Amino acid sequence: MIDRRRFLEGTGTVLLTAAALLALSGPRGLGLGELGFVGQADAQTVDAAKLLQAGPLPDQWLGKEDAPVTIVEYASMTCGHCAHFHATTWPVLKEKYIDTGKVRFVLREFPLDIVAKAAFMLARCSGEGKYYPMVDTLFSNQKNWAFTNNPAQALLAIAKQSGMTEQQFNTCLSDAKLAGEIDQSAKRGADDFGVDSTPTFFINGKKVPGAISPEELDKELAPLLGSN
Template identity: 40%
Template structure:
């Protein structure tokens, strides 16, 4: 008999409260008035997503997000229970720490996904972003929050035919995979107007 991932994820404490409206609000990086939006569908356990975040996104940030030409909207597309739990914890981070926390989760992905206790490893990374173990437990076990994240994933499948991660919707163009920076330039530049 094999156990699914859900069966091996430990039960978590529910002591702390979760502000669902704030946790499930869209997460943007960059100037809210930027003329072009790039939506990223990503899973925190996806190695291609980690590659995008560590090697390609910094160049996009420098060329387009920092100058206010492009804003990035992060949408969760968890591929497994650990990605779902990590996304839930990240959504409980203060807005100013959300993207730095994602960057940290992606940079340390190989460590926490292979840890003996991945949930404990996720919580340890969360502590560096100011999320207590109690808050992390509350977020990772909040059924409404987990359902909300899964609805975001379902929306990606229905609205943009997302079937793998990372997938991006840049303005009117869809980009599948962690493509080189130059490929993103070819999609972004013509849409900047």
């Protein structure tokens, strides 16, 4: 886990304002991984209707709105298992199920450290229709920014490649409202739905923790879609 001290030491030539640091630190000056979430850790199924109710942040979703299956993933951008899922299973999920109208997919922020939180903020600041492309880029290049000695500089480079200026980058990370909403979204996942690790998936309300393989995905979706 990359803590707040390491993030600050790694800012290098990227000058983050005091407001940006305050925003990233959260209301109590702590990263999300330190909040000590207590939720329904043993719950295997949650109320699907409640799960899909609007939270602190508007959901970013892909697929057909009235698809027979909805998958909600709680992820952290610095989570290696999350990156593995998005490298191996995500392409299958998107091509076979999302693009064909069988699955509606929702990614929700559950950052486990300050760097993951910053990455999610950048995805939210990317602009209309650019959330998932930025998430894909961040997961695909995770080792190049999440675990470096200078994560801020690495994130700035990715932001610039997406068309963001350094000023926009700093403005994004200074958005205390957005930072607080990400905190609240993650806390809701923990308190209301028992999310205590990443990735955690909910498939029509059924809790499925851990990075799902393509084969496991097919097995979970077959009875819901009436396929073998």
